[in-house]
Ligand code: SF4
């Protein structure tokens with residue numbers, strides 16, 4: 001947090017000292033933009049309000065189409081550094097989206113593709129076609145670290161344009177030709193932007209430690225968790241509260257731990273009669289929340305590559 005504030009003060013000072021270059025009007029606009037972005041950054045660090053328990057009118061649904069990643073960040077909450085190469089098949093995606101679309105009744109407003117790194121998926125464009133086929137009115141987004149964006153060919157960009165996808169890049173301290181990528185995206189009328197909570201010069205990670213004994217108070221953890229009722233995934237016919245449960249077998253396999261997923265930890269899509277049942281499931285604590293020490297969340301971890309140490313996650 002201290003680094004974030006110091007960085008923001010530097011940037012505000014720089015804008016003010018550049019007034020002779022940009023003039024008063026442009027400087028004022030830049031200052032307002034910077035302060036608005038700062039407000040967003042600070043919100044990102046604050047604990048979420050306790051509205052987790054309320055049934056939301058609509059849901060955002062994400063698909064984790066790869067488990068592994070080409071960046072392998074310290075403490076990745078999808079456990080990607082520990083994952084073997086694994087891709088969600090278009091057949092599975094089709095079944096899940098088909099079933100969801102038959103019951104959602106306009107209550108899904110967003111379909112997001114993430115990972116791991118989704119651009120590693122060899123059938124990514126088949127999946128984007130499926131998203132458009134089953135959810136033509138939802139907002140479509142790919143969340144990526146951006147490493148593979150500049151090497152994509154026109155077929156990729158045309159497909160994203162056809163299927164109305166936007167690209168959200170999570171910013172890391174790696175060299176990324178963002179301006180080149182943005183120009184290419186604009187050529188195909190695709191929105192391409194950096195995600196919220198990311199900053200130009202720094203990347204600070206946080207860690208929500210896992211409690212291997214599973215003896216936290218699940219209700220308190222759920223209410224305080226920023227992912228609860230907010231970061232929903234569909235995976236192999238099941239609806240999950242968060243990416244942690246989707247990929248916990250990767251963690252268990254790697255560290256030989258035994259964090260158990262109970263059948264009450266997910267909603268089985270085949271048993272859904274309507275989408276309200278899913279919205280109701282999402283507002284309630286699940287047994288797995290007892291493994292998350294949300295109140296011990298650590299902020300301000302300097303970004304670096306994972307060394308695959310247990311201490312990155314507990
Ligand atoms: S880029 Fe994202 S998915 Fe990949 S390792 Fe880093 S945090 Fe995990």
Ligand code: SF4
Nearest residue numbers: 225228241242289292
């Ligand atoms: S298991 Fe519960 S507390 Fe843990 S990240 Fe998921 S929703 Fe949050």
